[in-house]
Amino acid sequence: MLVEEQREPGSDMVVEIENEQDLALATMRHSTAHLMAEAVREIYPDVKFAIGPAIDNGFYYDMDLDHALTPEDLAEIELLMGRHREAAEPFVRTEVSREEALKIFADNPYKVEILRELPAGSVITTYQQGDFLDLCKGPHVADTGQIGAFKLQSVAGAYWRGDERRPMLQRIYGTAWPTQDELDQYLHRLEEAQRRDHRKLGKELDLFSVNDEIGPGLILWHPRGAMIRYQVEQFEQKEQLARGYDLVYTPHIASEKIYQTSGHLETYKENMYSPMSIDEVDYYVKPMNCPGHIMIYKSQVRSYRELPVRLAELGTVYRYERSGTLHGMLRVRGFTQDDAHIFCREDQMIDEIAGVIDLAIYMADVFGYQFQAYLATRPEKWIGDDATWDRAIEGLRRGLEQAGVDYKLDEGGGAFYGPKIDIKWVDALGREWTGPTVQLDFNLPQRFDVNYIGEDGEKHRAVMIHRTLLGSMERFVGGLVEHYAAAFPVWLAPIQLALIPITDDQLPFCQQVAADAEAAGLRVKVFDQKERMQAKIRDAQMLKIPYMLVVGKREVEAGAVAVRLRSGQDLGAIPVDQFLTGVIARVESRSLELTDEVL
């Protein structure tokens, strides 16, 4: 395993270090954090620094400061940083005893707390550049002149030690790169990400909204967004049926009895909404689909012959998420999971796991994502016994190998009730998204006594696998919007064809083509408003409609359409039949591209 996570007091590098280059970059970024601290202290001598690690793409420093920092302050700090960089101040490393260090940093409660946690005899290092001295394990670059191009990005609040009961500190985020060119490229990537923001595009293309009066974190799917979701759902459901899953539906509310048995009222209550009383029994809106699926499994005595039982549901759940955590479609309070639970014998476990992974890879391929798998092992708090955990982790490992997937270990990242595989999708911008998860559960089968009758005529505990492929429809479609920058492949595009008559004389022909296309199952919009053709093309372009079919006198006479792609490419006139046949083929093959020799 190459992943190494360093969490050193006072000099964290909260970042994956996989090679020398990563280390050099992280070192430079961490030094930039010190450079920033030097500048901040020059302006605000009373500042007390907490920790300032390197992170992905940059660094931050947490500080206790009475003055509330503004973006204007950041510009001033940057300016000072530039001067200290030009001065090429050497980073001087000094070893001191813990007692000496406690004296040096006596007026900084954060550094003192860090020091107190270190063993009494340990050797402490400090680094000084200019007249700024900091407690720090290092390493650092030789002098501030070695620091590349940087930019301070934002001020945010952050709890000391990430603990909401501790003081709220101010955190300055920055980014740093070896060269100005790389910095510019990074800033450009950030702009691109903003341009693709699903909240912005969702509004522009009329895909979804949230509404104050409906409530925060609750998504209203508009017709075009709903069409994308519908296509995704139909595709996935059919694929699951083909792979031996059975579809089920379970109620949105359930009595408290089931959540007592499942343990959710003990361990998950803070995420559940207040109950409603029906005939003097408390009913909860479901936060998870598992209990319902378990009751379906348990509705009859199961023989080893009928396993595995794979129950799938697009299950809508509601969870209380704290207001500050809500984010567009990516973090919401009500969402629909593409959930499934597989009940099987232990000897079927590896095949089932491999089967889920195979399906997950297929989904990634269809939507054009790269992916990275993680195997999450036993956390500090856990239930069950060693042997079961070992067999389960081995099962997941062999499932991954059988599916031929490379993976990284996420040591201790499993749930208390079982280990899991997480697959992260890597989108067009190289960002990771929550993707499929395959989770083994030792807890619920025991609580609900989930079993089957074996060949020996005895009861055996069934293995229970939770799995989701897309996660939730909200998060998945939100992610898709950003992945494709809302330029959806034809099979997903809410509107696939724009019919654009040049004058009203071509309107009847356009309406006929539209009717033919719709009869063939395509989604069409005729641009019949009283506007010039250029304006209609612009409208269609803004909606990112894959194919714009311009029809003038020449096309009507030829029984053709002039095909313009949303890329701006002009394919010229194509006979209507030939064009429709080509598009239908692309829809059926779920092609990610709009053209090839067929069109």
Add this chain to the structure above:
RNA sequence: GCCCACGUAGCUCAGUCGGUAGAGCACUUUCUUGGUAAGAAAGAGGUCCCCGGUUCAAGUCCGGGCGUGGGCUCCA
């Protein structure tokens, strides 16, 4: 929930020192029938997020609430 910022027409945003509101797009009507990213004119459209306070006077200042955004924590 916590820290910071923000909330003005359907959308994107102006609004100076406190003197009761503006643009572009979209919408409606009229004119225009135009060959690959916006033809022209007119009209309509407002609880300036909500509640309270200061003031002769509040979109503007102050307090509280709600919502949104950037983070912390958490997560599908």
